[in-house]
Amino acid sequence: SWSRPPCPMSPEEKLDPLPDNFILQPPVFYPVIPYVTTIFGGLHTGKMVMLQGVVPQNALSRFQVDFQCGCSVQPRPDIAIHFNPRFHTTKPHVICNTLHGGRWQAEARWPGLALQRGASFLILFLFGNEAVKVSVNGHHFLHYPYRLPLSRVDTLGIFGDILVKAVGFLNINVSSLGAKAWVAAVFNVLWHLDREVPCSRALPRGLWPGQVIIVRGLVLQESKDFTLSLRDRSAYVPVTLRASFTDRTLAWISPWGRKKLILAPFLFYPQRFFEVLLLCHEGGLKLALNGQGLGATSLDQRALERLRELRISGSIQLYCV
Incomplete structure (x- = not known):
């Protein structure tokens, strides 16, 4: 049912503190290698790290991705997961290992690595x-x-002979989908560095079950609203999601301008990163904000397939779509 928006926040009202897992980590674009960064909130079950890049044509031997227990130089920190592609041999392969107390443990080797010099790649952990x-x-x-x-x-x-285009950090606890389905969905994500809003992205083939739209950005200090809309060829707008920073509401907006409030804590705060996910399924779109499922909006399959444009506007700095 359609609900009235709540009263605007009074000047005396204080914002509730945010749990650590709501302070999201923005993607990193074209970092200088070697590159070392803190993982916000650490690693936990359900977290994903995406690495997009290129093996240089003149690469000498290898690169490595280390998930470390600390960042000290001396003594060397423990490395829980050492992922080490080696492509200087006739049969490229990967070595995984763990460094504990300054000593490497037994190597684990996987042959058949589909990476060659000059090749682009997308690796998901x-x-x-x-x-x-x-x-x-x-x-x-x-x-x-x-x-x-x-x-x-x-x-x-991240170290070695590698050109990194983007590093992304994602949570997957937004639906009941299994890990295999999420792997398939996440690989449809295309990363962009967008500084200008409003922003428009074409959807040449519309949407279908299994696709996911991920929008990540930073709420500006002086913020008013954030709007995400999906349009068909005739510029009809069947799907609009709007966050109002003035009265702290999140709502679906009908094509006729009516609000359907999303009953959940308001998680858009000035100078905080956010992540909006729209997961397409049979019957509509599931919504998640900062890794938390917030329900769905109904839309039949024909309407989903007719969608051709994603538009984003508002008081945000956009990092990726």
Whole structure:
């Protein structure tokens, strides 16, 4: 049912503190290698790290991605997960290992790596209960059981012969989909560095079940609203999501301008990062904000397939779509 918006926030009202998992980490574009960064909130089951880049044509031997327990130089920190593609041999392969107390443990080796010099790649690290699963260019490649507690990992390090275009951090606890379905969905994401809002993105083939739209940005200090809309070829707007920073409401806006409030804590705060996910399924779109499922809006399959444009506007700095 359609509901009235609540009263605007009074000047004396204080904002509730946000849990740590709502303080999201923005993507990083074209970092200088070697690159070391803190993982906001550390690693936990259900977290994903995406690495997009290119193996340089003149690469000498290898690169490595380390999930570290700290970032000290001396003594060297423990490395819970050492992911080390090697492509200097006739048969490219990957070595995984763990460094504990300054000593490497037994190597684990996987042959058949689909990476060559000059090749682009998209690597996804999906952290489960007992092991990390790694996909390369949309195909599952390996799983490596943890040898150190995942809760100790708080640092990501990238080293070696590699050009990194983007590093992204995602949560997957937004629906009941299994990990395999999320891997398939996430690989449809296309990363952009967008500084200008409003922003428009074409949807050449519309939407269909399994697709996910991810929008990540930063709420500006002087903020009014944020709007995400989906339009068809005739510029008809069947889907609009609007966050009003003045009265702290999040709502679906009908094509006739009526509001349907989303009954959930308001999570858009000045100078805080946010992540909006729209997951397409049979019958509509599921919504998640900062990794938390917030329900769905109904839309039949024909209407989804007719959508051709995504538009974003408002008082935000846009990082990726």
